[in-house]
Amino acid sequence: MSPAAGRSVSLVFSAALTLTAFASLVSGATISWLPAERPVAVEVDHVASAPTHDSAGLAWAHTLAVFAEQGSTLNVPAMAGTWRMTSGGRLRFELPYPVTRGVRYRAEYRVAGAVPIISYFALPADTTPPSTTVLHVFPSADVLPENQLKFYVQFSAPMSRGRTYEHVHIRAAAGRVIELPFLELEEELWDPTMTRLTLLIDPGRIKRGVKPLVDMGPVFETGKAYSLTIGDACRDAEDRPLRANFEKKFQVGPADRIGPDPAAWKIVAPSVGGRTPLVVAFGESLDHALATRMIRVVQADGTELDGDVSLGPREETWGFMPDRPWRAGTHRLVVSTTIEDLAGNNVGKAFDVDVFEDVQRHIHMPTIEVGFFVK
Amino acid sequence: MKKTSSLATFSLIALGLLVPCAHAALTDGMKEGKPELKSMSQLTFGPEGILFVADTKAASIVAIATGDTRPSTSTAAIRALAINQTIAALVGSKAEDIIIEDLAVNPVSRQAYIAVSRGRGPDAVALLVRIKADGQPELVSLDKIKFSRVALPDAPADGSVGEGKRARNPRNESITDIAFADGRVLVAGISNEEFSSTLRAIPFPFSTVEKGTVVENYHGAHGKFETRAPVRTFVPYKVGGESHLLAAYTCTPLVQFALKDLTPGAKITGKTIAEFGNGNRPLDIIVYQKDGKDFLLMSNSSRGVIKVAAEQITGAASITAKVADLAGLKFEKLDWAGITQLDRLDGKFAVVVRTGASKMLDLETLALP
Structure with a gap:
């Protein structure tokens, strides 16, 4: 040449x-x-x-x-x-x-x-100002358990892959960056539209005993304050930076080692004939994505109802607005037992169990059902 | 990414004693056409030049009859400098927008194949690239090729997400590694929502995919029980004449599973036989033979490339107590720096992708230690 x-x-x-x-x-x-x-x-x-x-x-x-x-x-x-x-x-x-x-x-x-x-x-240089932002981070609560497992970061536009972990950090007090908090996967955990990123806390760095881990220490410790930060150098799919840095501040409370218990959820049954929402209170925060997807409403004849699902503040409640007015009679809430709380505990199974127990004992039905009556 | 034909079979091919049949049974049931590949995240070769491609975005595994079945008699090294730049030139892009997803060498032809993503956004295009003898890349045309496809169960098409306004489904399943052993494609995956580690064993030729096996392991370095963490890379290996998987996790336990235990819907617990150190991600594992003995070679994100004498595996103790950092199988650290991809070229050499002096990615041949 x-x-x-x-x-x-x-x-x-x-x-x-x-x-x-x-x-x-x-x-x-x-x-x-x-x-x-x-x-x-x-x-x-x-x-x-x-x-x-x-x-x-x-x-x-x-x-x-x-x-x-x-x-x-x-x-x-x-x-x-x-x-x-x-x-x-x-x-x-x-x-x-x-x-x-x-x-x-x-x-x-x-x-x-x-x-x-x-x-x-050559295409002209890009002069479009940055416009992509972080819309939400879930969990939305500002107090998280010490064994918090996941964060979902929702961006306003599709992002680019491959360098994200360089720009996403967990910081302790005074801005100190916690080393390697995430389970880093080369391809990164994006949804198909590449607008939502899943960050998993490395399960090897979730505190389990009384003492901190011998190696790098746990990511979170009870009583301390942290923040999840996303730097504006994070690139969107157009290779533009974010409009601004993002920070979610939170406190860390005690570990949660008890799985969600649908039988203890409080169900406010709607009235017949209207389209008032069914509201279910979990008594704790659940994983945003799974709580949105893993609860269904079924009529007495087994028909699943269509409708809109919404989660309340801190993902502590689940609301369901049916497409058609409520009919009288027994209904059931069908919940996948793989639904998780913030620490990744499932229905009937904590996130970290003693694997030397009889593991078979933990295998249970794929769903659990809770009845309610519309009148 | 890893050898799936046994060492013995490979040796026979190399000696010319066993010639793969061009029209063998495994490709007979395939259809001819253009497989739609939304992504290519992992590659592994099976017999008869069949390349298995993990399409994470489509939650499926595609078997491609490459037709690359002519046994190689070459012993030449493969070398290709700055492959992210030469591939970018080939496909009209820039090096920063080329992601090298995986490397696999066809054990029959000794040709290196690379799964490439052209672009980093949702519109990225998946490409299959082969490295020519002169070190230049060429696109492998998939326009008219024999292939078959199998969809992973429980993957994004989730029954609880309805039509219309609720149709958008942000669930995705990433495939962390695939391999071929005993007539089955083995697939390790992790979801971007539920936290669980699954291993699936899919009989080939494809008919149906069974529900995955949920795997758990004991992680000595963390002093407590680690459950459901994803398998990062694995290699099939026979222990005591029985097929096993050796699976590596982050921070870096090596766990042994019996292949026969991978039954649909089961939950199994592996036997942890080594702890290779904290603050580290395992990248690739290969098995090779030297002086009549088997060795494992494992590349890592921060602990370099390590060599393990496989004879330690039979009768290895199960690690069930808390360890400070290292335990179990003894290993030797090699001075192979910057390795991001690793596969076996033949009985004597490995092919690697490494970050070169210019910060470009070089494909090189290294003698197996």
């Missing part, structure tokens, strides 16, 4: 000038980026001596090559893609993926005995 030799007639178009995006002209041939604003293809017209057929694209690939420049001296390959002759006699290279901001693309048209023609394209 020696620069000067082949570039006697090359023109570099600045980002602002790429609207027409036509390049140098030699022997009547012109390179065009199509469409000019955000090209999906590169075409050469007045193709002089192009091979007439080339299903494998090999000869065409040598004639018209497009490079995504990497700013290094390394010998990088030309872009993969597909080539064809258009009905108008133009040699066309189709870019297999959308063009990326921050990359300068270089098209080279080479025919034997002629000076190569070179043309460049």
Whole structure:
């Protein structure tokens, strides 16, 4: 890729000038980026001596090559893609993926005995101000158990993956960063839209005994104050930073080693004929995602009711607004026993149990049901 | 990521005594077409050039007949510098937007395959890349290829999430590792909601997937019981003639499970045979033979690459008491720095991806120690 030799007639178009995006002209041939604003293809017209057929694209690939420049001296390959002759006699290279901001693309048209023609394209620099924010963090309570297991961070727009743990921290008093608090997974735990991040506290660093762990110590200790911070350098899917730093402050209270007990939940039964919400009070905070998903309402005939679910403050209550008015009679709340509280305890099973007990004893029904009456 | 054909089979292939059949039974039931891959997070080779791909976003495992079944007679090293940059050039992107998800070497052809994500956002494209003899990457076309697919049960399509206004489902299951052993694809996973560690054993060719096995283990370094933590990486290995899995967890217990115990819906407790140290994530494990003995090689996030004589495993004591840091199997630390991906190239060499001097990712061949 020696620069000067082949570039006697090359023109570099600045980002602002790429609207027409036509390049140098030699022997009547012109390179065009199509469409000019955000090209999906590169075409050469007045193709002089192009091979007439080339299903494998090999000869065409040598004639018209497009490079995504990497700013290094390394010998990088030309872009993969597909080539064809258009009905108008133009040699066309189709870019297999959308063009990326921050990359300068270089098209080279080479025919034997002629000076190569070179043309460049780059998207304009991003001038959009940062707009993505952290909408919520769950749990929303400001006192969490010492064995708190998970945080969900809800962003306002899709995020990018792979560098998140660099920007997310647990800080103790005076801003001291707790070392390696999270169970870090290379691919990170995102929902499919990449707007919600799940952070798991490393279960190896949840305090279990009276003494702190011999190695790095527990992440949380009762009676102390902490914060979960998300730095604005965290990048969204458009590679823009967040609009601002985010901080959730909380206190840590005693460990919770008792699983949720649906039989003890307080159910405020709605009245027949209306659409007043059913309200269930857990008596503690439950895991936001699981409490939203793992409780269903079933009529006496076994039909599941459709409706809207909402969680109350601190995820201590669950509300259900049915799509249709309540009918009289017995209803059941069907709860998956894998529902979790903030410490990851399930129905009938604490998060950390003595595995030398008979483990079979802990296996139970997948759901538990609690009845209520609508009248 | 790890060898799934036995060492013995590999040796026979290498000696030319056993030639894989181009139209063997395992690919017969596959259909031809273009597998839609939403993501490629983990790779492992099975027999006959079949590549198993974990598609985390689609919660499925896809078996691809690569057709790459010609036994290699080469002994040459594979070397490809700055693969994040050369792959970026190939697919019209920049090095920062290329994620190297996994590396797997086809044990038959000795070719290195890489699962790549082009982009870091929800629109990222999953690509399969092969490294050519000259060190340059090439895209493996999946447009017309024989494949089969199996969906993981209990994964995002969750019955309790309805249609219409409640259809959005933020649940996702990440696959932390896959391997092939005894005719089954083994899949370790973790959900982004329920905290549990599951191992699934999926018979191949695919028919149905059974419910996963919930696994638990004792973690000596933490002095109490660790339950439900996810398996980070694992390797199939025969102990006393019986198939086992050696599974590594964060902070870094190595736990042995009998493959026959992985039955649908069961909960099993593994036997912890080593503690390799705190503040560390295991990345990859491979098994190899040297001078007639088996060894494990395990790469780690902060404890480098360690070598373990596998003969210690038979009869290893179960760690059930609190330990300060290290316990169980003895190991030797190698001076292989910056390793992020590891697989076995052949009987004598490993292929690694490591962070080079330029902070670029280099693919290199290293002699097995």
